[in-house]
Amino acid sequence: MECRGLTNRSKASRVDSDHHLHPYTSIRQVENDGPLVITKGERVRIFDESGRSFIEGMSGLWCAGLGFSEKRLADAAYRQMLELPYYHSFNGRVPRIVTELVEEMMAWSPVPMERLLFANSGSESNDAAYKIVHYYNNAIGRPEKKKFIARDKGYHGTTAAASALSGIMAGKTLFDLPIGAIIRVSCPHFYQYAHPRETPQSYSDRLIDEIEQAIAREGPETIAAFIAEPVIGGGGVMIPPPDYFPRVQEILKKNDILFIADEVISGFGRLGEPFGTQVFDLKPDIITVAKMLSSAYAPISALYLNERICAGLRKGSDKVGYFGHGYTYSGHPMAAAVALETLRIYRADGIMDHVRRVGPHLQAGLRRFVSHPLVGEVRGIGLIGAIELAEDPAQRKPFPPEKGVGAFFLRRAFDRGLILRAIQGDILAFSPPLIINEEEIDEILDITAAVLDETLDWVRG
Ligand SMILES: Cc1ncc(COP(=O)(O)O)c(C=O)c1O
Structure with a gap:
């Protein structure tokens, strides 16, 4: 909140600074200055x-x-609120608008994917990815394969698991995070982190070597997944060197480690292609999306899950009796209507x-x-x-x-x-x-x- 400039405080500003706890904001600063x-x-x-x-x-x-x-999004929300303001997707039910969104989103999928799971924020989608990777490995009989490789300066959100995966300390300090077993590796950012004599090539070699060494040290049989934003956003807008993802993906494949692409920022156009997966030729097992899925007009996020993951989830579901995860608002009809209209506008308006x-x-x-x-x-x-x-x-x-x-x-x-x-x-x-x-x-x-x-x-x- 460093930029404000209000001198005469309005009632809204006073009430808010007394009673609203703001995300990622200095409490004292809002108390003193009020919000914008x-x-x-x-x-x-x-x-x-x-x-x-x-x-x-x-x-x-x-x-x-x-x-x-964008009035078309407001209209889509209003129409859906009149027709069916709420229903859930538990117990095999589904609001019809959600089925339309599923069809539309599958058509956007940058790589073959089998299913979508809905949530309400980027954090929740990454939290769900964290849980699903555990569920998957337990269901297929590899309970020891549980660790995650995540990168310094990666940002994956603020639920407990998403914070733990993130490599930004401000979101962890005093919260007693991380949870789980997270192996932290460097982020790819030549400008800040290359040593003085390193060339782009030798810098890349060092990053790859670090990942290989971490896997050898921990044992590939203990490592479940690697999570990465195609372009690190909140950590500092870091574009990876061209050979980074091809080489990382080779290592993941060799060691049977799942790849979660966090496309919460990059999904739906930010990088000049619909997905970062296309820009960097990624082959993720899970893609998380949020933000631009609804152009932020309604809280909705999703995970694309590939066939392999879904086969594991099916096994788990058979064992337990059902897939025991979901939110009251997973696939909320109003949010789904807004997301569907958003994707249609992306197409119609080019x-x-x-x-x-x-x-x-x-x-x-x-x-x-x-x-x-x-x-x-x-x-x-x-x-x-x-x-x-x-x-x-x-x-x-x-x-x-x-x-x-x-x-x-x-x-x-x-x-x-x-x-x-x-x-x-x-x-x-x-x-x-x-x-x-x-x-x-x-x-x-x-x-x-x-x-x-x-x-x-x-x-x-
Ligand atoms: C790459 C990435 N992942 C996850 C998140 C968390 O999303 P949300 O704030 O919707 O929980 C963000 C938020 O900025 C993000 O940039």
Whole structure:
């Protein structure tokens, strides 16, 4: 909540700061300053209660793909609420709208998959993946195969298991996590983590070697699954080297380790293809999706499960009597209607092609800043990108965190009407709504250019 600027606090702001516990927010900061109260949205913009408008350069939390005023989604929700506001999928029942969503989602599947399991958030989908991998191995008679390989800076959510899988400490400290047996390996990010003399090739070799050594140390018979975002999002927008996933997948195959692709951010268009699985030629056993599945207009997430996993689950179900997992709101009809309409809009409006067209405009615009004295690296793909600030770009040396350079940038960008996010302090993340056009991208880039210069003046003080 570093960017606010409210002086006269409204009633909404006062009530909220006294009684609402905000996710991923300093409690003291909201108590002192109050929240930014958002009242409406229009395309790629949101408005606060004083009427100020902001371009949402992050689509909220990497999620509002169709922006903030898509009436067709509101209509779909309303129609479904009138027809059948709630029913569940327990005990072999199903709301009809869910069957339509299943058919549509199967048509989008980037690799052959057998079934979908629904949940309500990205965290829940990864939590379910964690449970399903255990269930699967128990059901097929390999109870010792239980450990997960997960990466530093990976973000998989905040349920207990999803937090444990995540490699970001802020979500674990004081919570007594991790649970389960998690083998932590490095994230692929040459700029920050390559040693001074390493080439991209020798850096990649080291990452692969680390995974191979971890498997040899723990014993492949104890390792169940590897989980990865195709592009690490919340950990810092990290694009893997081209040979990373091919080599990782070879190792997984050799050691019979399942692959969970966390496509909660990348699923449905963010990277310029419908899925990261297509961008990086992945062969996952489980794909988790959320966010852009409904363009964030309704809470819904899902797991794509392949034939092999489903065969194991069937065995478990035969043994126990049923598949003992699910939520009251798994496949909620209103959320399903919104997701179905979202996917239909993606098709009807050619949103995937649109991202292919405008993504390069954002990427080229961001790369303009490579030579700026504050910029260490610019990276991105499709409609996701990052500018990593550095005290000494040539040496890839970051600013000391206490200097708060990223926070300063965010505040000034906010003052000029642009909302972005700073990760690990000084990685500026960009993830605008998929519907953004070139003029709106230029607005983001122009504000970024001005604020980079302003930040440079402040740093040089
Ligand atoms: C890659 C990834 N996985 C999982 C999650 C968790 O999703 P949710 O916040 O919907 O629980 C997120 C959230 O940002 C994410 O980026």
